[in-house]
Amino acid sequence: xxxxxxVVDAVPSGFGALTxxxxxxxxxxxxxxxxxLDPELVALVDSVFGLRWNISVSGADRIPKVGGAVVVFNRxxxxxxxxxxxxGIRQATGxxxxxxxxxxxxxxxxxxxxxxxxxxxxxxxxxxxxxxxxVGLPMRRDVLNREHVGRLEVxxxxxxxxxxxxxxxxxxxxxxxxxxxxxxxxxxxxLRRKAGPLAAQELAEATRSVVQELLDENLPANWWx
Amino acid sequence: MRVLVTGxxxxxxxxxxNLFEHDPAVSDIxxxxxxxxxxxxxxxxxxxxxxxxxRKAVSVVRDFDPEVIVHLGIYEPNARFNPTPARLGTAxxxxxxxxxxxxxxxxxxxxxxxxxxxxxRRRGARTRPDIDSAVDxxxxxxxxxxxxxxxxxxxxxxxxxxVTLVRGAPILGPSFPSPVGRxxxxxxxxxxxxxELPFSLLHQEDAAAAFVSAAWVRxxxxxxxxxxxxxxxxxxxxxxxRIPIPxxxxxxxxxxxxxxxxxxxxxxxxxxxxxxxxxxxxTSGVEVLGVEPRSTRDVVEQLYRWETVASVPVTxxxxxxxxxxxxxx
Numbered sequence: 001x002x003x004x005x006x007v008v009d010a011v012p013s014g015f016g017a018l019t020x021x022x023x024x025x026x027x028x029x030x031x032x033x034x035x036x037l038d039p040e041l042v043a044l045v046d047s048v049f050g051l052r053w054n055i056s057v058s059g060a061d062r063i064p065k066v067g068g069a070v071v072v073f074n075r076x077x078x079x080x081x082x083x084x085x086x087x088g089i090r091q092a093t094g095x096x097x098x099x100x101x102x103x104x105x106x107x108x109x110x111x112x113x114x115x116x117x118x119x120x121x122x123x124x125x126x127x128x129x130x131x132x133x134x135v136g137l138p139m140r141r142d143v144l145n146r147e148h149v150g151r152l153e154v155x156x157x158x159x160x161x162x163x164x165x166x167x168x169x170x171x172x173x174x175x176x177x178x179x180x181x182x183x184x185x186x187x188x189x190x191l192r193r194k195a196g197p198l199a200a201q202e203l204a205e206a207t208r209s210v211v212q213e214l215l216d217e218n219l220p221a222n223w224w225x
Numbered sequence: 226m227r228v229l230v231t232g233x234x235x236x237x238x239x240x241x242x243n244l245f246e247h248d249p250a251v252s253d254i255x256x257x258x259x260x261x262x263x264x265x266x267x268x269x270x271x272x273x274x275x276x277x278x279x280r281k282a283v284s285v286v287r288d289f290d291p292e293v294i295v296h297l298g299i300y301e302p303n304a305r306f307n308p309t310p311a312r313l314g315t316a317x318x319x320x321x322x323x324x325x326x327x328x329x330x331x332x333x334x335x336x337x338x339x340x341x342x343x344x345x346r347r348r349g350a351r352t353r354p355d356i357d358s359a360v361d362x363x364x365x366x367x368x369x370x371x372x373x374x375x376x377x378x379x380x381x382x383x384x385x386x387x388v389t390l391v392r393g394a395p396i397l398g399p400s401f402p403s404p405v406g407r408x409x410x411x412x413x414x415x416x417x418x419x420x421e422l423p424f425s426l427l428h429q430e431d432a433a434a435a436f437v438s439a440a441w442v443r444x445x446x447x448x449x450x451x452x453x454x455x456x457x458x459x460x461x462x463x464x465x466x467r468i469p470i471p472x473x474x475x476x477x478x479x480x481x482x483x484x485x486x487x488x489x490x491x492x493x494x495x496x497x498x499x500x501x502x503x504x505x506x507x508t509s510g511v512e513v514l515g516v517e518p519r520s521t522r523d524v525v526e527q528l529y530r531w532e533t534v535a536s537v538p539v540t541x542x543x544x545x546x547x548x549x550x551x552x553x554x
Contacts, residue, residue, distance in 0.1 A: 003468065028463030031522075032423045034353050034455045034504040104349045106420040113422070123358065124351050127506060131353075 018044070035128070036113030037096060049087050052179065053080065059185035060092035063168055068129035069188075070160045071097060072137045072207050073170040074149035074215060080181070081172045085136055086116055088183045089170075098128050099136035100156065125159035135159075139208065147219060149211045152204045161191070161199055169207050171214035184214045227253040227331065228440060229289055231322050232297035232338070233271060234258030235305070236401045240433040241295060242269050248437075255289040257282060257298070257322065259314070260305075276300070276314035279321040286325035293440045294326045295336045299373065302366055302492040303404040312369050319373040323380040334443040335388045336436060337377040341425075341449065342367035342494050343392060346501035352422070355506035356392075356447045364494035374447075387445035391435055394451035394505065395498060397524050398429030399531075405498060406528055407489040409461055415472040415480035416459040422502025423455030426525065431518035438514040450510035452521040458499045464522075465529035 021044055024030055030040045063069065071089065075081035086097040102117035103109050118124055118135070128135050137157065140150030149171075160167050166188040174181030189207045193199040228245055232238045233256030245251045246267055254269045256262065259276055262269075272285045276298060286294075298318035300311035326332055344354040345363035362368045374390050381388035397406045405426075408414065427450060435450045462469045472480045481491045497503070511517055 026463065028456075028460045028465075030460070032455055032457055032460065034423060034425065036352070036422055036502075106417075110420055110422055119349065119352060121349070121351055124353075127351070127353050127355060130508075131506075 032114075035098065035118055036110065037098070037116050038114040039096065041114050042090075042096070042116070046087070049083065053084055053087060053181055054179050055084055055088040055091065055181045055183060057088045057092040057183045057185065060089070062185045062187055063089060063093050063095070063134070064166060065093065065095075066132065068132050068135070068163060068165040070125075070129070070135050070137050070157065070165055070167045071170050072139060072152060072157070072167060072211060073172050073183075074211050075138050075141055075172065076146055077143055077176045078138065078141045080174065080176055082117075082136065082138060083115075084172060084174065084181045085170060085183065088181070089134070089136075095134050097136040098133050099138065100125060101138060120156070122155060122159050125156070126162050129159055129163040129165045139211065147215070149208060149215055152208045154200045154204045157204050157207065158200045161194065161203060164194075167203060167207050169210040169214060171211055171218055173215065173218050173220075182218060184218045186210050186214050226251050226440075227255075227289070227292045229255045229257070229286060229291035229294045229322075229326070230269075230297060231257045231295070231318060232299060233269070234260035234262050234273075235297070236263055236398065236429055237338075237396065237432055237436075238297045239263040239266070240429065241297065241436050242266060244433055244437045245440075253289075255285070255291065257285060276318040276321075279317065282318070282321040283325040286322055287329065290329045290331045291326065292331050293334045293336065293443075294322070294332065295436055295440055296322060296373075296377065297338045297436065298322060299338045299340075299370065301404065302494070303490045304402045308365065308492060312365060315369045316372060319376045323376050327380040327383040329384070332384050332386050334386050334440065335377055335381050335384075336439045337373060337388065337390050338436070339370045339374055339390045339392045339447070340367070341392050341394055341451065341503055341505040343371045343374065344505065346497050346503060352502075353504050353506050356449055356509045364492075364497055366492065366494040381445075387443045389439045389442070389444045390447040391439055391510075392447055392449050392505065393432055393435070394425040394427040394503070394507075394521075395495075396429055396432045397426050397528055399527060401429045404490065404492055404495045408484060408491055408495060408499070409458075409465060409467070409525075409528065411467065411484060411487055411489050413468045413470050414458070414462045415477070415484065416462060416469045417473055417477075417500050418459055418469070418471050419473065420500050421457045421459060422500075423457050424498050424503040424521075425451040425453075425455050425505065425507075426521045427452050428519050428524045428527065431516060435510060435514050435516045435518075438516050442514060444513050448509045448513055449505045449507050450514065450516065450518060451505055451507040452518045452524050453507065454520045454522055455502070455504050456521055456525055457502075461525045464525050 169186040239262040302308035
């Protein structure tokens with residue numbers, strides 16, 4: 001028996017799900033999907049995330065229960081928002097959000113992929129949507145003005161048009177250093193055109209305006225930040 | 226149907242011709258390789274031909290005049306050959322066999338073994354490419370496969386027949402000579418836990434079934450065949466009860482030398498697979514070929530499973546006992 005097996009056997013089995021999960025992981029008995037998502041690792045650290053963020057979600061029933069969809073959300077500084085959106089939607093719907101923007105560099109890239117991050121490439125997003133995944137698409141940062149949502153790049157939303165996937169706008173309301181966050185999910189954006197050079201442009205503008213409306217309706221007036 | 230199978234001496238080639246032998250619709254089978262087949266064959270005309278012996282290979286192909294050619298004469302570096310002979314053999318075999326096949330009057334289809342290594346794993350490259358993704362190999366084996374694909378396309382255009390490029394995930398099996406399999410079965414395996422990405426594998430039986438199906442379907446273009454799901458290197462190592470050794474940066478140099486000394490050299494395409502991962506969208510293979518490969522996790526578990534040795538009583542066949550007898554030319 002090799003030393004790793006000895007350690008696995010030494011992990012006590014009577015301490016609930018955590019030790020059981022650790023034993024399985026040390027034995028290699030867990031699943032990683034083709035993009036690197038490790039659902040069991042996400043579940044393991046979920047309680048830690050729960051200490052950092054308290055998330056309430058409204059309108060979660062507007063997110064498709066199956067099939068590919070793009071979740072477009074605003075961000076201010078952009079550190080908490082991807083985690084908040086991924087955890088909030090997972091808690092509300094049971095679906096994992098594959099947030100676009102993982103760097104393809106050692107340590108950070110593979111680690112973020114374990115939690116669902118994916119590369120920022122239109123063909124990567126299209127492949128995820130065809131595979132029935134929920135893709136999280138952050139808008140540009142707007143650090144200075146909390147009342148304005150950032151720009152949504154046209155190239156990033158084009159995959160939704162190509163695959164005919166619904167685009168669901170989500171407004172994130174919260175402070176970077178705060179614990180309480182709110183997610184407001186809007187109705188999927190209706191497409192005026194399904195093809196043509198203007199289609200992606202119009203879809204990006206329509207999505208941005210819906211996220212702006214959701215933010216206007218839900219942003220507290222008396223925030224100090 | 227008259228089928229010519231190159232690379233027949235390997236595990237995959239022998240298994241493919243065994244499957245063709247059981248199909249009554251296949252009237253004649255001809256096989257080529259530098260080494261004799263691994264299993265008993267019953268009605269295959271096997272020709273022992275060195276990959277670099279172009280004259281003999283061309284003569285055999287033209288004399289047989291195949292309807293379908295299944296080109297499995299791809300020599301993976303450090304599987305049975307060292308990297309240089311493997312590269313030269315792969316290139317020479319493709320040019321001579323596919324070139325000769327293009328001038329055969331009965332030819333109706335070409336099926337070629339390729340691999341997902343043709344997509345490469347350049348930094349920022351798509352994680353899970355599909356058949357529409359651009360070919361951009363980043364290892365010598367990937368480059369070899371891409372060249373074979375080019376030769377096959379050229380031969381197909383010259384003959385006016387469909388060319389099926391079967392881009393398989395790395396093929397593994399309990400008895401399949403594979404550098405990935407050998408490496409993962411070392412008692413201690415170097416992995417990079419901070420950088421590793423998942424990879425997919427393909428079982429040898431599923432690969433054989435895919436090539437036989439491709440010979441009948443006659444699809445024109447690339448297809449991806451890979452086991453669903455993926456594993457990381459350290460996960461595979463632990464599934465096999467081996468000890469993962471964390472290795473990073475320049476220490477890979479020493480890890481490679483150590484693996485080579487232990488009999489499991491690590492060619493660049495395997496090192497890339499272990500660290501940068503390697504998956505592809507297998508939807509096309511399932512839809513077109515109708516072959517549903519076993520999962521990557523199952524392939525890894527079978528790699529480490531040592532079946533009990535079974536004693537099979539020897540049977541002596543007399544002429545006429547079988548539908549045909551293997552003969553070596």
